Amino acid sequence: MGDILNPAQDHVAAPIVPLRPLGKVLAVTSGKGGVGKTFVSANLAAALAKRGHRVLVLDADLGLANLDVVLNLYPKVTLHDVFTGKAKLEEAIVRAPGGFSVLLAGSGMVEYSRLTPEVRDDFLRIMSGLIPHYDIVLLDTGAGISDVVLFAVSLASEVLVVATPEPTSLTDAYATIKVLVGQQKRQNIRMVINQTARLGDGRAITTQLQQVLDRFVVTEPGRPIRLIHLGDIPSDPSVRQAVMRRQLLMQSTPGCPAAMAISQLAVKLEDTVINQKV
Template structure:
């Protein structure tokens, strides 16, 4: 455990060096807030840990962090303390329920809501130091397309966009994907549709989004962006029960429909992202 919680960090990383997506990093993001992105990140981490993976979730929503609320954790040391030099990285890494590690951000980090060279350096230095010690690092990003969110996503080799069937969520998901293709030259985006009413709804929604992207968004001449439907998470009253109790669904009600769907998502991600990279 000590080697996992005590990674050695590079002294500095120049802010102007062009960034390349880092292996083993999956950004979980969304166009709109309130679609269950943090819920997915936390429970997906628990499902991957159950499958024997060493997982860390980094709360990359520096302004409105709430991973600690979902996990019922009360951290004394946060990412803010690491950024400001008040604490070492290993002191901020917490073991979460579900068998994975978390690096929590402090809410209301106004000074980190803008992408300054210092924020870039700190973010990249920390993630680079974590990578050797985990099979996968999940970045629970903020919603939308702010410069901080886009920078966090740029560090990931893979992107998982969480959306719901609501028109506003899908419109914002489309806008986010369009920006990721235009600014980061993404060729492949993975989708999970949360709170679906019927089996197959998510695949149909992903297909509809793909048709719109094929028509209006081109990765480069002659090449379209490809959406990969990773699964649906059905609307399930068990989710609200777990959230209100601040418990992981994968622990409190592992046999409910939503938990089983997250387990299937974890299996797909392990097969397509982790196993093939190892």
């Protein structure tokens, strides 16, 4: 882990001013792409909806949105239309398979790949219109630490970082967490380790990450960083089959090991986020 998480490999991000996080909003993010972040967002939403919660997933990856692909949806109205004033917010909200709502970005929104004052204002307007109507809003952010990603994360009361056991994923997860702590003064960050090979691998990885953060990341006195291991999602051939078929795992094979793990994640989020008073 010492070689994997080399503190010398720090990333540099443009500073942003953190806003007061909004309640009942969970940002699902990652240090690098390809770790299953959107897969986790969509299936976690389905698991929470099955438990009776009103859930919305907002595709906050404005430049490379793919939530529509994962859910096999072809929206006529997207977040782009709302941003540009061509449609009202409620017109862009689509019912997804799995019983939750989605607000899809539409791919290739190049003009929204940079954090301009207009993008900030649009995001804030959208979020303030959504939050009163749902028990929880999941922000499926882009990967990495661009200013747009960090701004989207700053709107959330809770952060969930998805990583895999691969060295590159862990290095980028460390860099992302370091920036979130430094810029947004985050204290508690939840971790999900996807594609684990053995039971307990994810908890061990989270513990190692915690040790590296404790050693190399300076925090304010009395405000230590706490990584909360939410759980693992084991490697499971059913996942690839569901993704290739553009189906939710929670619907196609709800009894497989990965789906059962996601159900357990939903229970933990219900107890620690949704049912907590804002």
